[in-house]
Amino acid sequence: MKHNKLKISKIVDELMNYFFSKGAFEMNIDVKETPEYYRICFKSRGAKLSREEVKRFDKLLRYGKREEMEEYYWFLAGDSDVDTELSLVGMMTDETKVVYDEENGIEVILYRYKEGVK
Amino acid sequence: MGFIDPEIGTTNSGRYFVMTIYAIVLLIFGLFQSSIEDILKGLYRIIVEPDFLITDYIGVGGIGAAFVNSGLLTLISIYVLYWLNINITGSAISTVWLISGFSFFGKNIFNVWFIIIGVVLYAVYQKDKINKYIYIGLLGTCLAPMVTQIIFGMKGPKIISMPLGIVIGIGAGFILSPLSAYLMRMHQGFNLYNIGFTAGILGTVIVSLFKSYGFLIESRIIWSSGNNRTLSLFLFLMFASMMAIGLILDKGSIMKLKRIYSYPGRLVTDFVLLEGFSVTLVNMGVNGILGVLYIIIIGGDLNGPTIGGIFTIAGFSSFGKHAKNMLPIFIGVYLGSITKIWNINDPSIQLAALFGTTLAPLAGEFGWKIGILAGFLHSSVVLNVSDLHAGFNLYNNGFAGGIVAAVLVPIIEAFRKDETK
Numbered sequence: 403m404k405h406n407k408l409k410i411s412k413i414v415d416e417l418m419n420y421f422f423s424k425g426a427f428e429m430n431i432d433v434k435e436t437p438e439y440y441r442i443c444f445k446s447r448g449a450k451l452s453r454e455e456v457k458r459f460d461k462l463l464r465y466g467k468r469e470e471m472e473e474y475y476w477f478l479a480g481d482s483d484v485d486t487e488l489s490l491v492g493m494m495t496d497e498t499k500v501v502y503d504e505e506n507g508i509e510v511i512l513y514r515y516k517e518g519v520k
Numbered sequence: 521m522g523f524i525d526p527e528i529g530t531t532n533s534g535r536y537f538v539m540t541i542y543a544i545v546l547l548i549f550g551l552f553q554s555s556i557e558d559i560l561k562g563l564y565r566i567i568v569e570p571d572f573l574i575t576d577y578i579g580v581g582g583i584g585a586a587f588v589n590s591g592l593l594t595l596i597s598i599y600v601l602y603w604l605n606i607n608i609t610g611s612a613i614s615t616v617w618l619i620s621g622f623s624f625f626g627k628n629i630f631n632v633w634f635i636i637i638g639v640v641l642y643a644v645y646q647k648d649k650i651n652k653y654i655y656i657g658l659l660g661t662c663l664a665p666m667v668t669q670i671i672f673g674m675k676g677p678k679i680i681s682m683p684l685g686i687v688i689g690i691g692a693g694f695i696l697s698p699l700s701a702y703l704m705r706m707h708q709g710f711n712l713y714n715i716g717f718t719a720g721i722l723g724t725v726i727v728s729l730f731k732s733y734g735f736l737i738e739s740r741i742i743w744s745s746g747n748n749r750t751l752s753l754f755l756f757l758m759f760a761s762m763m764a765i766g767l768i769l770d771k772g773s774i775m776k777l778k779r780i781y782s783y784p785g786r787l788v789t790d791f792v793l794l795e796g797f798s799v800t801l802v803n804m805g806v807n808g809i810l811g812v813l814y815i816i817i818i819g820g821d822l823n824g825p826t827i828g829g830i831f832t833i834a835g836f837s838s839f840g841k842h843a844k845n846m847l848p849i850f851i852g853v854y855l856g857s858i859t860k861i862w863n864i865n866d867p868s869i870q871l872a873a874l875f876g877t878t879l880a881p882l883a884g885e886f887g888w889k890i891g892i893l894a895g896f897l898h899s900s901v902v903l904n905v906s907d908l909h910a911g912f913n914l915y916n917n918g919f920a921g922g923i924v925a926a927v928l929v930p931i932i933e934a935f936r937k938d939e940t941k
Contacts, residue, residue, distance in 0.1 A: 404646065465793060470606060473652040473697070474714075475788050477704045484885060484933065485786050487709075489793060 409472075409494060410440050410514065415480025416491050417444050417510065420459075423483070424449035426507075439496075440514045447507035456508070460500045463510070465492035535608035535797055536598065538765065539616060542758070543594035546620065549754060550587025559584045563629070570673040571626045571665035572737065573911030574867060576824035578624065579744035583751075586824055590623035593632065597658055604651040610790035610800065610838035615658050617835025622662065624824035624831075626914040631664035634686055638693020645694075653697055659715040660696045662914040663689070663723060669737065669912065692722060707925035709787030710885070712840050713832075713878040716918015723909030723919075730910075737910040743867045744823040751822040752812055755830065759808035762834075766801030773799040777806070777842075784884030785840035792838055800838045808834040810843060811874055814850060820870040829874025836877070845884035845891065846877045852895020860900065872899045875917030879925060886932050898924050 414431055421429060427448035434441045451459070471493045479487050479494065492498070497513035550559065562585025569580050577586040597619045601612055619627060639657035643650045670685030671678075700718040711717055727737070766773045776799035783789050791800040811830035815822055833841060853873040857864035864873075876898045883891020902920035913919055 468607070468609075469649065469652045470604075470654055471611060471788065474655050474701060475704065475709075477701050478709045478787060481705060482708050482786075484936075485709075485784055487788060489790065490788050493788075 405476075406440075406516075409476055409479075410442065412476060412479035412481075413442060413491050413494055413512065413514075414444070416487050417442075417446075419480055419483055420486050420488060421446040421449045421508075423486070424451055424455075428507075438516060440516075442495075442510075442512040442514075444510040444512070445507065446510075449508060451502065451508065456500070456502045459488060460498075462488040463492045463495070463498040463500065463512070465489055467496050467515075468493040530797070532607050535792075536602060538797075538801070539598050539608060539613065540595070543591055543598060543616075543620070545591075545758065546587050546594060547591025550584045550589075550591055552584075553587060554582050554584025558582060559588050562586070563589060566628050567630045567668075568672050570669045571628070571631060571914075572669055572740075573665075573906055573914065573916055574625065574741045574743060574825055574871070575665075576625050576742045576744050577628070578747065578824040579742040583747060586624050589628050590620050592629055593623040593627060594620040596629075600654065600658070604654055606651060606654060608792070608797075610792045610840075611655060611788075613792065613800070613804075614835040614839040615655055617831050619658060619661065621828035621831030621835070622914050624828045626828075627661050627664050631668045631689075632661040634667045634689025635660045635663055635693035635696070638690040639696060640693075641690065642694045642697050656697050656700055656715065657693065660693055660700075660719065662716060662719045662918075663692050663696075663912060665914060666692065666723070666726065666912040673737075674735065688726070692726070696722070703922070704787070707922045708929055710881045710925040710929055711878050711918065711921040712785075712787060712836055712881065713875070713915050713918025713921060714787065716878070716913065716915025717922025719913040719915060720905065720909055720919025720922065723913040727908065727910045727912060737912075739907070739911060741867060743821065743825070745821040748816065748822045751827065752816060755812045755822070755827070756809065759805040759812070759834065761805070762801045762808065763805030766798045766803075766805065769801070770796065770798035773802045777802060780842050781844045783840075783842070784881050785842065785845045786881040786885055787840065789840045789881075790838070791840075803842055804834045804837040806843060807837040807841060807846065810846070814873065815870060818854075818864045818870070818873075820865045821867075825867070825871055826874060829871055833874060833877055840884075841877055841880045842884075845880035848883040848888040848891025849873070849876045849879055849895035849898070852876075852892040852897075853899045854895075855892065856896045856899040862903075868903055869899060872902045872917065875915075876902070876921065878918055878921035882925060882928060886936075890928070890932060894924055894928060897928070 426446045430445040432443040479490050495512045496515045499511040502508045562581025566577050566581040597616050636657045639653050643653045667685045667689035671682050674681040703718045780803050811833045879894040882894045905920050906916045
């Protein structure tokens with residue numbers, strides 16, 4: 403698959419753009435590559451999200467991998483600071499976990515499996 | 521209201537069913553318009569006639585043949601998506617309706633395959649799955665007129681023109697995938713017909729080469745008129761049925777339309793995923809009717825190209841367009857008609873307004889004033905760029921829209937208020 407690592411960077415860009423727009427002042431990103439998958443662990447503090455926004459964020463990231471969409475649109479992820487492409491991030495990842503509490507902020511874990519693994 | 525199962529809106533097979541019904545409606549409407557013999561003759565004329573802009577298939581082969589061509593290509597597109605196990609979302613719906621629409625002026629059951637084969641060969645070359653490239657393949661058929669023009673329109677023996685047309689068609693499809701993804705960045709998703717922008721750039725390069733070897737293509741226009749009564753009745757009924765099905769599947773769809781109107785519409789805004797299939801159908805019906813009303817109000821013609829524009833609006837009403845972000849574009853084109861040298865009901869300007877809604881996300885994101893400005897600019901740019909690709913790129917408005925968005929977006933962003941320090 404072409405541009406696999408660049409796609410991981412774009413996913414991270416998109417998450418950073420989103421949380422900056424929501425007022426985040428601290429972000430920690432941990433990216434891990436194994437023979438089977440890429441894992442992105444993203445922690446953010448300071449973002450002001452309503453319960454509705456967290457629910458929506460979670461829904462958008464859970465669309466599930468759609469390779470036909472990814473192939474055509476992946477360049478758009480993380481490319482604009484006036485609008486979000488969270489649904490595209492959902493279409494580029496296989497598994498998602500979102501944990502949020504007002505005190506500790508938000509933690510997002512995304513898995514993107516490599517070709518032929520899943 | 522028990523005759524439609526509400527489950528249809530929530531299952532993938534149900535959505536395929538609804539899409540297939542509309543393809544069959546196009547086919548049956550065509551079969552009722554002319555005799556089988558006339559339809560077959562019309563289809564033959566549609567196939568052998570060069571298809572570059574503007575070639576109205578109703579003018580070339582008659583209403584019956586044009587609708588049968590559209591119905592057949594729509595059915596084939598749906599089957600291809602089904603065969604590749606693609607979920608029916610806004611992206612799939614917009615792709616299928618775009619093909620339905622352009623099957624009235626440029627795409628036919630013969631000329632689309634070479635581009636698709638090129639995209640499939642690219643997938644094979646990359647050792648990738650074909651389904652990843654299916655949207656690019658189906659949308660990329662906007663370059664199909666290049667194939668027929670070389671095969672049937674080029675002077676000289678067919679033994680040369682036929683393989684040349686096939687090779688160029690396949691070659692264009694082969695390089696479309698990497699180009700389309702890369703060029704998306706130019707307009708940042710504010711031009712909904714991104715493949716049109718890509719095909720415009722590619723078509724410009726290919727036609728420049730042609731012209732360097734003395735292969736000149738004269739512009740032309742085949743534009744039918746006088747069918748407004750029959751076609752408006754058909755279109756109103758079809759779009760009203762979409763609204764009715766959407767409301768039957770989910771009575772709350774009207775209220776959910778408000779939520780659809782809150783989206784800017786920039787790529788990727790998939791209304792089926794975001795708000796559901798039922799309200800998307802209602803949005804498609806509303807916008808389809810708006811498109812028909814626009815043509816009638818300005819004294820335009822309902823024919824192959826304008827039906828293409830209306831179907832494209834309906835299709836992209838599942839993928840970014842709604843009344844709130846489209847209307848400023850219409851107003852911008854209308855204001856242009858007051859101050860510029862052309863009339864609002866000139867053929868190219870009718871199409872500029874309908875297809876100009878490719879820039880609807882600009883109005884959605886930056887407000888109605890920017891939308892009006894985009895429509896105003898687009899109506900001039902679109903008239904100027906078709907010469908670059910000699911009408912070979914059917915999505916000429918996508919090409920022009922990409923240029924307008926690529927110019928406007930960085931300027932708007934440079935002068936907008938900065939985020940909180």
